Amino acid sequence: MKIMIKPTLLAVLVTSLVSACSMAPRYHQPSVNIDKQFPGSDAQQTASDDVVAANLGWQEYFADPRLQQLIGIALNNNQDLRIAALNVEAVRAQYAIARADRLPALSATGNGNRGRIAQDLSGMRDAKGNPTSYVSESYNVGLGVTAFELDLFGRVKSLSDAALNQYFAQQQTRDATQISLIASVAKAYFDERVAQAQMDLSAKVLRSREESKKLTDLQFAVGTNSQVDVDVAQSQIETARADYAAAEQARGQARNALVLLLGQPLPDDLPEAQALSQQFINTELPVGLPSTVLYQRPDVRAAEFALKSANANVGAARAAFFPQISLTGNIGSGSNDLGHLFNGPNQTWSFVPQITLPIFTWGQNKANLDLSKARKNIAVAQYEQTVQSAFRDVADALIARDSLKRQYQAKLSGEQAQTNRFKLVKLRFQHGISSSLELLDAERDSYSAQQALLQTQQTLLENRADIYKALGGGLHANTVAAKSGSPEKS
Numbered sequence: 001m002k003i004m005i006k007p008t009l010l011a012v013l014v015t016s017l018v019s020a021c022s023m024a025p026r027y028h029q030p031s032v033n034i035d036k037q038f039p040g041s042d043a044q045q046t047a048s049d050d051v052v053a054a055n056l057g058w059q060e061y062f063a064d065p066r067l068q069q070l071i072g073i074a075l076n077n078n079q080d081l082r083i084a085a086l087n088v089e090a091v092r093a094q095y096a097i098a099r100a101d102r103l104p105a106l107s108a109t110g111n112g113n114r115g116r117i118a119q120d121l122s123g124m125r126d127a128k129g130n131p132t133s134y135v136s137e138s139y140n141v142g143l144g145v146t147a148f149e150l151d152l153f154g155r156v157k158s159l160s161d162a163a164l165n166q167y168f169a170q171q172q173t174r175d176a177t178q179i180s181l182i183a184s185v186a187k188a189y190f191d192e193r194v195a196q197a198q199m200d201l202s203a204k205v206l207r208s209r210e211e212s213k214k215l216t217d218l219q220f221a222v223g224t225n226s227q228v229d230v231d232v233a234q235s236q237i238e239t240a241r242a243d244y245a246a247a248e249q250a251r252g253q254a255r256n257a258l259v260l261l262l263g264q265p266l267p268d269d270l271p272e273a274q275a276l277s278q279q280f281i282n283t284e285l286p287v288g289l290p291s292t293v294l295y296q297r298p299d300v301r302a303a304e305f306a307l308k309s310a311n312a313n314v315g316a317a318r319a320a321f322f323p324q325i326s327l328t329g330n331i332g333s334g335s336n337d338l339g340h341l342f343n344g345p346n347q348t349w350s351f352v353p354q355i356t357l358p359i360f361t362w363g364q365n366k367a368n369l370d371l372s373k374a375r376k377n378i379a380v381a382q383y384e385q386t387v388q389s390a391f392r393d394v395a396d397a398l399i400a401r402d403s404l405k406r407q408y409q410a411k412l413s414g415e416q417a418q419t420n421r422f423k424l425v426k427l428r429f430q431h432g433i434s435s436s437l438e439l440l441d442a443e444r445d446s447y448s449a450q451q452a453l454l455q456t457q458q459t460l461l462e463n464r465a466d467i468y469k470a471l472g473g474g475l476h477a478n479t480v481a482a483k484s485g486s487p488e489k490s
Contacts, residue, residue: 005466012337014212015411018215018242018316022154022159022315023154023155023314023318024154024158024311024314024315025311025314025315026480027308028216028313029304030307030383032177032383032387032388034387034391035291035293035391036290036291037290037291038289038391038394038398046326051395051467052285053471053472053473054293054297055480056282056285056468056476057478057479058182058231058468058473058474058477059477060281060411060479061282061473062279063197063279063280063281064273064274064278064279065272066270066273067185067186067273067279069270069271070189070258070270070306071185071186071265073262073263073264074182074185074261074262075178075181076339077263080177081177081178081181083114083172084173084177084178086172087173087174087227088174089449091109091166092170094163094167098160098162098164099160101149101156101159101160102151102156102157104145104148104158105145105148105354106143106144106145106326107143107145107146108141108143108145109143109330109332110137110140110142110337112137112139112140113136113139114136114137114138115135115136116134117134117136118131118133132196137337137338138142138335138336139332139335139337139338139341140142140332140334141269141332141341141349142330142333143330143331143332144329144332144350145324145327145330146328146332147327149324150325150326150327151320152322152325153319153321153322154315154319154322155319155324156324157311158313158315158316158319159312161309162314163304163309165306165309165312166306166309168301168305169306170304170370170475172298172301173298173299175243175298175475176299177300178300179232179298179472179474180469181261182474183465183468183469183474184257184467185262187462187465188257188261188277189258190279190461190462191250191257191458192258193276194276194455194457194458194461195248196450197276197454197460198247198250198454199247199248200241201447201450201451201454202240202241202243202247205243205443205447206241209233209236209237209443211231212440212443213230213233214444216230216233216360217230227251227336229437232271232437232440233440235249236443238313240447241360242265253468260408261373262304276318276457276461279464280464285468287453289471291394293471293472294390294391294394294472296472298475300383300386301391303379303382303387307333307376307382307383309379310376310378311379312376313318313355313372313376314372317371317373319368320358320365320368320369321358321365322371323356324355325353325354328350328351328353328354329349329351329352330350331347331348331349332347332349333346334346334348347416389438389472395401397463397466398467400466401460401467402463404459404463408457410455414449414452414453414475415449415453418450419449419450420448421442421445421446425439426442428475
């Protein structure tokens with residue numbers, strides 16, 4: 001018994017039996033020359049000892065309910081994050097298109113034609129031998145494959161792999177955008193809160209200086225002070241007013257930044273804000289992590305996926321040097337009578353294989369290969385640069401944290417000493433022991449110490465947000481278990 005295989009199924013059969021050999025180079029993750037530990041970290045501490053930033057949810061990291069609500073709004077409305085998400089969808093569609101090229105596309109066709117042939121053109125004659133016209137009919141239906149490429153050398157597969165890795169890279173870019181957005185919202189919120197605190201401080205100092213000015217005016221009236229004392233007091237009042245205006249400007253700009261990040265005006269029903277000293281639930285993030293934790297950062301992973309995509313494109317460029325075989329096949333039925341269209345003898349088929357062998361392309365294929373290799377080398381350099389930049393981000397943030405903690409404690413002690421000094425000098429001034437210049441000098445020093453303390457506190461708060469971002473935190477709302485990967489309801 002002779003078995004016949006229909007030509008329209010031949011392409012599918014060949015595709016399932018032939019395994020394409022990939023021409024892409026074997027991928028190896030580049031080795032980047034960075035320290036195994038971050039500067040100042042304890043090499044004996046391991047990642048399993050603490051919750052790493054990538055698994056620590058932002059609701060468990062930022063304690064202020066007001067800030068948590070602002071972050072939630074930004075994640076829903078921010079335009080940059082929305083664009084990043086839409087870019088993921090666009091690249092996913094591009095990958096779906098490239099993946100579809102690896103399978104034969106079946107299409108059904110059908111057509112009918114009925115028309116009258118003119119007497120002079122018909123070539124037919126009646127019984128008397130005279131030319132005659134007639135009505136012509138033809139009907140065709142079919143199912144076929146058009147120009148399906150047999151991927152013997154992996155060209156189509158390489159293009160599909162390149163598109164897939166571009167999709168993965170875009171996903172990581174979207175995650176990096178989210179992390180950056182959360183840190184930006186937190187820092188803008190801290191800026192707004194510190195600016196408000198500076199406004200309150202300037203207003204308090206302004207009231208105090210205005211009261212001191214009244215006393216200075218009385219002393220000038222009775223001749224115990226000079227005009228110099230009066231002018232100095234007035235100058236200090238104007239300085240406080242200028243500081244208040246500057247802090248008000250900073251607060252307005254911080255609020256504008258928040259509005260832009262949120263994608264909407266600030267809500268009126270925000271929760272009560274917590275004190276600046278209570279912005280974080282946990283005390284510190286672990287610093288004794290190996291530097292390999294950087295490879296989980298979305299921007300680093302995006303750079304690696306981009307490198308894999310470039311590596312796959314090299315395979316596609318190499319495959320272009322080899323023959324391309326495409327198949328076009330069709331099976332159907334045709335008849336000049338619609339009623340006989342599906343009769344057995346009226347079946348039709350066609351099978352059209354085509355092979356294209358590049359012989360002389362004026363160096364185009366070689367140039368494409370050189371270009372793909374150059375782009376791969378660029379991707380390698382960009383990957384290494386991303387890893388090194390990520391290492392520096394974390395190292396700088398950790399070094400700054402240690403320094404800022406010492407600065408804050410020193411300025412806190414100095415501010416307390418200056419405040420006690422001002423209170424004592426003010427009491428002595430009220431009893432006529434200290435001069436107005438001594439009082440103004442003590443007040444000015446106390447005011448400067450409080451301003452410096454607020455600025456250091458602002459930088460310290462921003463540093464905490466920077467560390468969380470640099471270590472890859474901010475992808476999850478709630479803490480994720482490092483082993484199981486399931487959310488922990490706290």
